[in-house]
Amino acid sequence: MAHPYAPTGRGVRSRSVLWLGLSLAFPLALLIAGRWGWTEPLAQAASVALRPLQQGMSSLVQPVTGFLDSLQRAGDLSRENEYLRDQVGRLTSEVIRLRETEIENIRLREQLNFVGSQSLGPLLPAAIIARDPSNLIKSVLINRGTDHGVRSGAVVLASGSLVGKVLQAYPGSAKVVLITDPSFSVNALIQRSDSRATGIATGEGSEGLMLRYLPREEDILKDDVVITSGLGGNFPKGLVIGAVTEVRRSDVELFQEARVRPAASLTRLEELLVLLDFVPSSASPR
């Protein structure tokens, strides 16, 4: 069967151009309206209307996806178990050492009358109800919004590490852009006693980040932990971002860069924590 609704006969070309023009007129108007923020009420209304559907779908598929995830991971479990046992041993000795350091730190702070100890403040638990439909964008929708005190720019954590920030907050939900999204960047720091190199960690659009603008002379090693530096004021200092998996250094470049694997498994995230009290500044990169 040839196309039943295709334009035929004379004037086909002009009609085709007309259809194409008409088809693009509305999206162009939307793009302009979106750029000026005029589509915000529409997005808010849609988020309220779609939320029950997304939440229902999410709770419906959670047992199935949990089962699928466990099937996918079955092969890795024994290797992961061995790795975790090894980690527990190393971390236990690390905790003991850090406890000693903390006691010493408190004692020294008391001696100096230092009043600057900080905590992250209240954390709001939230569940992921939908993921971004596009493969190119790394964002999720959570079931907490302005009704619960969530604001645009709020920092989002999971398992104690940074996973993203709130892009847009609606009454009952919020869009969270993940750290692996290409639009995401954060000032970062290598956490090692002999290297405190700073750079900018940017999402790669796939599963990792790229730490750029690291001074060439700094000695960056594989498995170095990367944390937020707090520079710029968009994120609190000291949040774990991930670990270095690869270092790229060239003789002709001023800077070196490192590929970073996020500390949290972003593809398997189900629950998140939103940092409510931290007020981000708009002075640093997005």
Added chain:
Amino acid sequence: MIIALGILFLLGGLLLQGSVLSHLPVLGVRVDLVLLIVLAWSVLRGFPSAIAMAWGGGVLLDLVSGAPFGAHTFTLGLLAPATVLATRHLLTDSLLPALGIALAGTLCYDLVLLLALQASHVPVAWAAAFWSLVVPSAIVNTLAMPLVFVPLLRAAGRAAA
């Protein structure tokens, strides 16, 4: 009536794409169900319902996506008429043109979306995005097209009858 059916397909596709399919990645990507519905609809129905579906699917994607608002609608608004024009002399109830459209359509969709992101000052790593996301996505969507096209072909036939 037929548009209402299409919108229902789009809504269902959107909900599946954002939930179940995100847990079932193939080659590291998931199926773009809404894109496939719009492309298959354009092959089967032509103007003007292809445009209505492109707008409907685009707005739904824009509402839930972190991309700049309007980017999905623009991309689908470009692809739907292009698909109608590319397939107007072909056998539209045959699967083969639909597979070709899925492959070419996904490549165009992802590349236009990347351009839209770059135009919104989002840094795009073109080579990495092309090989790790665009190409796998085109392969996966082509393989998934029959699962979308055949039910839509039947639904379109039933609605016409």
